[in-house]
Amino acid sequence: MDIEATRKELGRDTAGAHVLQPGVVDLSHGVILYVENLTVSFDGFKALNGLNLYLNTGELRCLIGPNGAGKTTLMDVITGKTRPDSGTVFFGNTLDLTQMAEYEIAQAGIGRKFQRPTVFQGHSVFENLELAMRAKKGIWQSLVSRLTGEQRDRIEATLDTIGLSQQVHTRAGMLSHGQKQWLELGMLLIQEPQLLLVDEPVAGMTPHETERTAELLTSLAGKHTVVVVEHDMEFVHRLARRVTVLHEGRVLAEGTMEAIQSNPQVIEVYLGV
Ligand code: ADP
Ligand code: MG
Numbered sequence: 001m002d003i004e005a006t007r008k009e010l011g012r013d014t015a016g017a018h019v020l021q022p023g024v025v026d027l028s029h030g031v032i033l034y035v036e037n038l039t040v041s042f043d044g045f046k047a048l049n050g051l052n053l054y055l056n057t058g059e060l061r062c063l064i065g066p067n068g069a070g071k072t073t074l075m076d077v078i079t080g081k082t083r084p085d086s087g088t089v090f091f092g093n094t095l096d097l098t099q100m101a102e103y104e105i106a107q108a109g110i111g112r113k114f115q116r117p118t119v120f121q122g123h124s125v126f127e128n129l130e131l132a133m134r135a136k137k138g139i140w141q142s143l144v145s146r147l148t149g150e151q152r153d154r155i156e157a158t159l160d161t162i163g164l165s166q167q168v169h170t171r172a173g174m175l176s177h178g179q180k181q182w183l184e185l186g187m188l189l190i191q192e193p194q195l196l197l198v199d200e201p202v203a204g205m206t207p208h209e210t211e212r213t214a215e216l217l218t219s220l221a222g223k224h225t226v227v228v229v230e231h232d233m234e235f236v237h238r239l240a241r242r243v244t245v246l247h248e249g250r251v252l253a254e255g256t257m258e259a260i261q262s263n264p265q266v267i268e269v270y271l272g273v
Pocket of ligand 1: 065069
């Protein structure tokens with residue numbers, strides 16, 4: 001891929017740069033994430049090897065690939081947990097994530113959902129969302145202060161999005177595995193991330209929960225940009241969005257699910273096994 005040409009096409013040429021508030025994500029070119037020439041090595045082994053990836057604002061992207069392809073490492077670099085050997089990761093046109101601390105990246109609007117749900121088991125669904133909302137941007141609002149009407153509305157809206165309106169007073173520890181995953185998604189959503197990274201969301205879910213999760217993630221597109229790492233191909237198919245296949249630390253193929261499934265290289269390294 002010709003990086004310079006792509007960069008120009010996507011509008012990252014500095015000639016068109018304009019003044020922005022510091023720390024504000026510049027989405028004026030419609031691209032929320034630019035990953036270019038990204039290389040990460042562990043003891044000489046290249047987990048990412050010259051990776052290039054672009055995400056459009058508001059899209060739902062599926063990331064697939066065999067074990068060890070570098071999917072988790074990519075998420076680690078985006079969130080600042082791992083520093084690359086070389087390459088750049090820009091959030092919008094101006095924020096270089098490789099130069100930012102993990103908490104700064106979270107505050108800038110990138111949320112990450114890990115596989116294991118980490119909800120407060122002893123608290124109700126409502127309280128979990130309330131705690132997450134009060135913790136927004138790392139600035140803990142006093143727990144004794146009353147919620148404003150706007151804040152209550154936001155919790156209600158989030159309950160609706162994650163389908164837990166009926167469980168509002170249920171203790172999180174009593175929820176099913178799938179419901180806990182949705183609650184944790186809600187706890188991220190209430191912090192209003194612009195980019196949401198979700199690692200294997202349907203692992204361990206029942207077929208019905210899996211179906212519901214596909215609907216939930218689909219409903220987020222547009223409002224948020226979402227990257228979903230998942231092995232369940234039926235689930236990826238259900239999301240029916242643009243799919244990127246990683247292999248040996250770089251992009252092997254990118255396109256619709258149909259194009260990916262009929263790509264001989266993809267079949268050989270991933271789907272065929
Ligand atoms: P995926 O999520 O696609 O399965 P990973 O990003 O977890 O792949 O891993 C990519 C490669 O990098 C694997 O070979 C893995 O063993 C290696 N790796 C990942 N993290 C580390 C680490 N902290 N130290 C050493 N090797 C690592
Ligand atoms: Mg992984």
